[in-house]
Amino acid sequence: MSDTALSESATAVPSTPSTAPTIVARGVTKSYGKTRALRGVDLRLEHGEILGLVGHNGAGKSTLMRMLAGIEQPDDGAVDARERRAGAAWNADSAAASGVRMVYQELALCDDLTVAENAALSDPRPTGLWGWRGRAEQRIGTALDTVFPGHGISVLRRTGELAMAERQMVEIARALCTDALSMLILDEPTESLGVDATAQLYAHLRTLTRRGVSVLLISHRMQEVLANSDRIAVMKDGTVVETFAAAATSESELLVAMGGEVRAAGADVTAPRAADLTAERGAIVATVRAASGISFEARAGELIGLAGLAGQGQEQLLNKLWGAGALSRGVTVPRRRAYVPGDRQTSGILPLWSVAENLTISAMRGISRLGIINGRAKRELAAEWIGALKVRGDAATPITALSGGNQQKVLVARAFAADAQMVLLDDPFRGVDVATKNELYALMKAEAAAGRCIVWYSTENSEMAHCDRVYVFRANRLVSELSGESNTEERIIADSFDENTGDQR
Template identity: 65%
Template sequence: MMTNATAPSPAPNRAELKPLLVAAGLEKRYGSTTAIGGVDLTIAQGEVLGLVGPNGAGKSTLTRILAARERPDSGTVSPSGSSEGSGWTENRARRFGVRTVYQELALCPDLTAVENAYLSEARPTAPFTWNRASERRLFAVLDEVFPGHGITVIRRTGDLSMAQRQMVEIARALCTDRLSLLILDEPTESLDADRAAQLYTHLRRLTAEGVSALLISHRMQEVVDNSDRILVMKDGMLVDTFDAASVTEDELLVAMGGSVRADTETIKRVAPEATDRERVGADHVVLAEIHSGIGASMTAHRGEIIGLAGLAGQGQDEVLERLWRPRMLGRGVRVPRARAYVPGDRQTSGILPLWSVAENLTISAGRVISRFGLVSSRRKRELAAHWVDMLKVRGGASAPITSLSGGNQQKMLVARAFASDADLVLLDDPFRGVDVATKNELYALMKAEAARGRCVVWYSTENKEMAHCDRVYVFRARRIVSALERDEISAERIISDSFDETTGEEK
């Protein structure tokens, strides 16, 4: 559903498009690992080129090379197919008009949105007027792309919600005067459907003016709906090319080497024990409860997966915060002592970047790996090896956490929560930026852990994911407006309740 958004311009006729940026023979290795090998691609002027592939396929490495943030071991990048590819530097790329919106937001949390925008696109200004000029420019772009955004651009970005930070990251990339190529790496992972629609409407306005875009997303249908061509990347190689007008989401998933839906092999590997909810039996008791501050009461029982749905920023994060820190946030909250929390921003609140995979994974499992108050190194190694092997994390337990792809980092954060002895596991949009195979593994893991008696409370920006829940609470304006059970749960019903002003009214 779109708000204040005009219909997008029709896609350009590809036969009339000229090459904008040409990459030839790109190769990049990190030690013995080949991140990309022999990649050739052409981005045409005024087209949206989709790029999809599983986590670790090399997409992020490729985009860093195209933006000249990293140099390839071999190969060239050249504008309009010129012969000057060997001189593709970061300064040249910026002058050419290449801008990137990164999956891991590159904003400084202690600076305001205006200051962040100025640092990324500084312009000659009088000493005491740069801030006002930058503020007007950023605010104008935000108003144009995201009408009704509600962002105060002089606030610290660290105080903004994830969705607001995502909008600021996009807007500051669009503040450049001579934009030619916009690289979008998972641009809508923190946005709801309405904000995503506004972004893609604006993207079509840009392409109609000759700007090109490289769109990377694990949301396959978004790529199909908003691209002209789609490239499929796997194991560092481009393996297929599709016309977006004729390809289906399932065809892309198969080309990536993934399954369209959770397969039996994945479920058996991740959840080898039976997942029959009857195992919970008499333990099916209220495990968490909130009575005030968000409208109607919310309860979560042992053995349940509870979904928090609705448009982003409607109070879901507040619920997770209250369940995580009930003493700090007043009365009316009842939760078990043992809890685990997976935050939505893995870079600033999730991973410990100086530590290894094993150290990140076991940090919350003190009681599991300890004996008589002392941590057992053997138990720590065994616990880390168990989760790394089960979730097939490339690099192994001893690898630096920062060497993993974003999807594998997210696997480790979710595994960290389930490796603890927590009865209540809180997940804030845990599948942001992960591929379909990883999602299948984590869906199966959540169901298996719930069957063992844990309770999972889960917020997701993707309404269709709520089908994996036993009960879903839909939020609007910081209130619960509906509670959906099993067969009532659907993306259509969630969207309807999110916008229906009569839903949740007292009769």
């Protein structure tokens, strides 16, 4: 295939289109030790449709996706695909040969390789000994241009240097570098994408389905799933419990089918263990002086939001607050701080440790005496937080055996279980289900009310309504400070783009 044909190949369809379902799962079961991840799943993905797949954290969505992509085999039941060669077993090779591609929730890129090298690694087409690098550069560049026009990503950069949103774009684009794509499986593809890139992705998915490609879209963003799917399957405790026509259902109907207990945001939540705080409520506990624009100031008892388009300086501010020492110039911070990273894979979980060890590592001061850790206090603290955040998995489970959303809950619990006066959150609720998010909003408010200072960066502007005050960033500067009636989504969006905001102050 010529390189110039790549954009066509990124959206190419099998040579013998048919309207038979693209893939069918029948009675699929899967257990990991004592955990029954899938309990007899039946699912059909029709030719040229977008099927949304929703369910609470740990419902079995990612496990099902791995079965459909042939990466793991069911203990019982079967997966059958339209493009499967007669007699061939359904495994990763036959799935790839049938044009099935996956976009992972945990970004599966090698940080030390360039964008093009990463794309070459996963491209099933023969690369040839000579000129493979140039071909890979052109293929991934074209795929990026096709799906995300104006992306601004150099294919020669190491992926470790890219922002989360850019890495996600690369992950999506490289899945499209394939001939005869028949099925695309996307696991929470928009959690770290901005508004524009999200719209570009959905527009491209529609182009694909018009050409007969089928899409399985896993997401916790109910409005997106409703707006972009043809049908929506709901998973609960390892089975598909209901399937809806997207146009004929609603968010609340989906949530009821998921079985999640939906607590209204702002409802009372009692943190398992009250923090031992020293700052008086209302006292200034942190400041960052700005050379230009607005200075940052945080008080005990405040829930402060950091908003604006992704990558405008929010993470640098969090890093300053997290890394500051007594000698840092222009920055004052409380002594005890906790940090929840946005990228759990690179800077969050300790993969060789259990849930309890991951959860309590920052709370050592409270559960040790004379340097000796009180094992019982550790187990109790872990059990309390596992219960409070409904983590699906017990204390002794290896952290990597939890679903992605449940790992994220453990990281949030780690920060709040510590006796930190200031908790810093770097867009940490990616992949967390709707019901749990509402619990977490309430938890943060309760913790702030108890006197902690919480600084929360979120890429979801609607979440900023939970904050007492919001700082909006643009071009690495604080351009506005919103509170009360001025803290609206419209104002955040306006200030994120308005070149004049901030310059007038």
